[in-house]
Amino acid sequence: MYRVLIVDDEPEIRQGLRLKIDAGKLGLELAGEASNGVEALERLEDEAYDIVITDMNMPVMDGVSFLEACRERHPDIRLVVITGYEDFQYARAALRHQASDYLLKPVAADELADVLSKVTGELDGERQETAREERTRWELSQYYKEMKEHFVVRLIKGEVDREAAALERARRFGLDAWSEAEVRFLTVGLRERAPANRQPAQAEVDGATIGGNPDRSPDQFRLPLELICRERALESGGACEAFRDAGYPGLVHFATVESEAWLGDFAAQLAEQTAALLGFELAVGIGRPAIGFKQWKEGYLSSLLAWNLSGSGLHEEDRRSPAGRTAMTGEELKVIERYLERGEPEAFERAIRLPLDEAFAASQAGFVKVIFQLYLQLESQANESGIALDHAEQLWLRPEMALALDTADKARVFLTRIAEKVALQHRHEAEESDHALIDAVLRFIDENYMTDLNLTDLAERFNYNPSYFSEMFKSKVGKTFIQYVTDARMAQAIRLLEGTQLSLWDIAELTGFSNASYFSSKFKRTYGVTPSDYRQRASATGKIDSELPKK
Incomplete structure (x- = not known):
């Protein structure tokens, strides 16, 4: 409801205006009255009003002075002016101060209703526009946050x-x-x-709570x-x-x-x-x-390692260790990563034997640290391959379980068991390498459609020759790489057009298109209508057709 203030120096006219306004039908609340401009300004300072109906010929502060003060102090309030035939200069003043409308005395009920209906329609439109703007800001903020976090996670991976x-x-x-x-x-x-x-x-190492x-x-x-x-x-x-x-x-x-x-x-x-x-x-x-950015992964893994050691006293002990192995080197970890990627658990076991023996001989803190470094490497490979580790293998959940691995042999057996799991999955993937590769590529595209994707970079990422990769992609997927990426982006654009009030510029950026103009032309070539026409049709029907526009 919109709150209305009636301003006139004659009580009977104020009462007459009240009787002529069907407040319930118009969605109004006749919330207050004032007998002159000064009193009206005081009421406006104390309470919130949306519409003011005011006479122009009043004592203390006339209508012109009131309009000037009201427009200066309360620019959002709608003003409806009432004046007589002989007060034409007041009508001009009303227009000069952007009054919504003015009525000539005597005021007819239907004329007053028409004017107030027009004013409430304008207010409804403004409120809807404000709500759309607020919703757009919120939606854009949410998408922005999600995309920013997605970018950070890609860097730390x-x-x-x-x-x-x-x-x-x-x-x-x-x-x-x-x-x-x-x-x-x-x-x-x-x-x-x-x-x-x-x-x-x-028993706890084997999985008990x-x-x-x-x-x-x-x-x-x-x-x-x-x-x-x-x-x-x-x-x-x-x-x-x-x-x-x-x-x-x-x-x-x-x-x-x-x-x-x-x-x-x-x-x-x-x-x-x-x-x-x-x-x-x-x-x-x-x-x-x-x-x-290329070092973020190492920095992130070091925080995971510090978290695993926190509260155990081993972190400080590790810092005080004067000599001996206390950590795996970056080069050693890269060699181990290659063994895991190639599915060679025997080579993995040989590679970790010496680091574990040296760390065990140096200090307990260094030994546990090396265990966690190797474990994080294994877990990263397991996550990439979609392998669910058993509770007893989730060392990060119960870091104190590492203390039970109190010999180098126990640690080697524990870690190699996980490596064999990873290797088995890699061998299985190798048997269906092309299908597994395409599935991984499609997942990557679906998760990163908003970024700058190109075939050469993706082929390099998955260790394929670009020409072979292009042919294999079309053969397995049934469409070219560019077509698939475009379809993925368009599918998300459709969702944003249907479910948000985001501008075309925002949608273009959120779906990976270089600019709104290119997005609009690509959308029209794909679906036969512009994004704006598609959104208007959706808005007019209140829902989207079950089928997309025909390509």
């Missing part, structure tokens, strides 16, 4: 195809300055630990923890970015270009807030700084 393309995407999300800065990662999560005075039994009240498990508080973390990141004013990695559903991660001291304070405050709100102790891990 090491999925940087071209440096220039990554930098361009980073610029869109305001992260271009991060490409050459020291970026630190923080990993946090709620974790149950075994009591400090006992080590986990072998460790400690804690089964009715109050950290898993039940994943969503509240995520909400707290995202709110804290938002409050940081852009100093850090919060994100989730689907491979670690119980954890939340942060990336920042702030100092290690700043990140430590941030983590301490977050832990304090989490304890107060959820009643759980928060385990945290701060990784080593990474410079350049």
Whole structure:
């Protein structure tokens, strides 16, 4: 309902106007009266009104002065002016001050109803437009956040195809300055630990539940923890970015270009807030700084490793270790990764034997650290291959289980068992390599249609010759690479046209087209209608036809 203020110096005229207005039918509330301009301005200061019906010939403050003051102080209010035949100069003043309409005395009920109906229609239109703008801002903000987080996750997974393309995407999300800065990662999560005075039994290593009240498990508080973390990141004013990695559903991660001291304070405050709100102790891990997008994966993995070691005392012991092996080198990890990709568990076992023996001889902290480094490498390969690890194999869920691997042989057996699982899957994939490859390519396109995709880069990513890759893609999928990418983008564009009020520029950017003009011409060539016509048809019918426009 719209609130109406009636302003006239004669009480009987105010009462007459009330009687002539069918407030319920017009969606109005006759909320107040005033006898002159000064009184009316006081009412407008104290209460919210949408429409003012005012006489022009009044004492104290005449209608012209009132219109001037009202337009200056309350520009959004609709003004309806009432004047006599002899007051034509008042009518001109009303128009000068952008009154919605004016009526000549005596006022007829139907004329007043027509004017008020027109005014309420204008207000309805403005409210709908404001609501559309707010919805568009919200939708664009949500899509922006999702795409930004998707981009960050690709970087920490090491999925940087071209440096220039990554930098361009980073610029869109305001992260271009991060490409050459020291970026630190923080990993946090709620974790149950075994009591400090006992080590986990072998049964626990094999999968039994460790400690804690089964009715109050950290898993039940994943969503509240995520909400707290995202709110804290938002409050940081852009100093850090919060994100989730689907491979670690119980954890939340942060990336920042702030100092290690700043990140430590941030983590301490977050832990304090989490304890107060959820009643759980928060385990945290701060990784080593990474410079350049290609180093983000290493920085992220180091935060996962620090999280796994947190609270055990091993992290500090590792720092104090004066000599001996305390970690795998980057080159060693790359060699092991190649063995896993080729499905060679025997080579994997030989490669980890010496690092485990040396780390075991050096210190417990270094030994556990090497175990986790190797485990994270295995888990990454398992996730990429779609392998679900058993509970007993999910070392990150129960980091204290690593303490039960108290000899190099036990650790080697545990890790090699997972490697054999990964190798078996890789051998299976090799038997159906082309089909598996195409499935992986299609998944990649469907997940990254909004980015700059081209056949050469994708062929290189999946280790194929571009010409062979192009022919194989068309043979297996039934359409060319360009056609498939375009169809994937168009399918998402249709969803956005049907379900949002986003502009064509926004939709073009969100679906990977270079600009709105190219998107519109491509859409029309594909479906025979422009995006705007398609949206208007959808709006007119209230729903979208079950079939898309014919290609």
